[in-house]
Amino acid sequence: MLRQLIPEIASSRGRALQTPRFPHLRGLISLGERQLEGFLRWRDLLGEAERVAAEALAERQASLNFDDVINLQYTSGTTGFPKGAMLTHHNLLNNAFWIGERLSFTHRDRLCIPVPFYHCFGMVVGNLTCVARGATMVLPAPHFSPLPTLQAIAQERCTAVHGVPTMFIAELDHPQFREFDLTSLRTGVMAGAPCPIEIMKRVMAEMHCEQITIGCGMTEASPICNMTEADDPIDVRVSTVGQVMPHQEQKVIDPTTGRILPRGAQGELCYRGYHVMRGYYNNPQATRDAIDASGWLHSGDLAVMDEAGYVRITGRIKDMICRGGEKIFPREVEEFLFRHPKIAEAYVIGVPDDYYGEQVVAWIKLKDGAEVTAAQIQEFCKGQIMNYKIPRYVKFVTEFPTTVTGKVQKFRMREISAEELGVR
DSSP states (O other), X not given: OHHHHXXXXXXXXXXXXXXXXXXXXXXXXXXXXXXXXXXXXXXXXHHGGGGSOHHHHHHHHHTOOTTSEEEEEEXXXXXXXXXXXXXXXXXXXXXXXXXXXXXXXOTTOEEEOOSOXXXXXXXXXXXXXXXXHXXXXXXXXXSOOHHHHHHHHHHHTOSEEOBXXXXXXXXHTOTTGGGSOXXXXXXXXXXXXXXXXXXXXXXXXXXXXTEEEEEEEOGGGSSEEEEOOTTSOHHHHHHOOOEEOXXXXXXXXXXXXXXXXXXXXXXXXXXXXXXXXXXXTTOHHHHHHHBOTTSOEEEEEEEEEOTTSOEEEEEETTTOEEETTEEEOHHHHHHHHTTSTTXXXXXXXXXXXXXXXXXXXXXXXXXXXXXXXXXXXXXHHBTTBOGGGSOSEEEEOSOOOBOTTSOBOHHHHHHHHHHHHTOO
């Protein structure tokens, strides 16, 4: 059925979906009791099951294959326009099962899920992982807000919580944070963006989430490709994204030549296995750009793999800054800036420069009530990181351009900074 519906789903552009072939079907589901135009109520959807004969259900099941595309999962748009990744039953359910294995999830676990369901993080790492392991799902609010998340963890005695780094930062820095008993927490997944080491340490210490894990991957890979173990040593969990997930392949290559690099060398991280998407919907060129002839999905992430197979993400190929011939990886500068006692969040980008080619720009959000100047930030860096890595420009903000899932959009930051600085 999905193959029949894909063109109509794509053309609906978020409108309620009703088609001549499936007149009773609507693309939008309402969880409430009110009957909204263009929506099908959840309880009515469940009631549809009573109208389906067991023989018809068996016939439909027999016509399906676990390699059928079941989900058009759109990428988050952190680097540009979102694309529809075609994911299968096999992609998603396998990934969810092994995520639960890494978390040591059982029916006794209660997972707080503040990440959205329409994203792989909520759908697979959240909901499907609970389904695969028999764990309880706790939904704190219709959309992310730090206070309801903290309330849900405390009231429901959640043993796990998921989130992107910006969500954990918002929870840790909420003025009422100390009012909540979070001692029931054990684990969870921090993923979706590079996870600052200092934030990981705070989650483990202040949220009592001692077995918090780091997950890494991409929508096109269903999504988790690397993940730390709940019992990995602390230094491993705060400095790497863990080892490759079971039944997946991984390699680090030279982005220029495509040759596999030795352990300890920095290159592009590539994935191959059951978890790789079938391609981008209606976009064969983008598919060829992402998946090579041997079936390897190119992540665009720069990484180093150690002798034990643990991977450390060092940046994005597209984010790399080239200043006067020197290559600068924003992640390194960001990690250093996070050490400043007055900085809550920091992101580093490059903007064009006529002389050096590019200059370093730091976008900084200060902690509540904190005051600091650009000159003081630059002075903080002197003698601690190489001079050419010190931000030439510092922009203080109260928020960052993000996707709806909370991921920072560096391409928008570059556009804004270039316009403000009058460079092309």
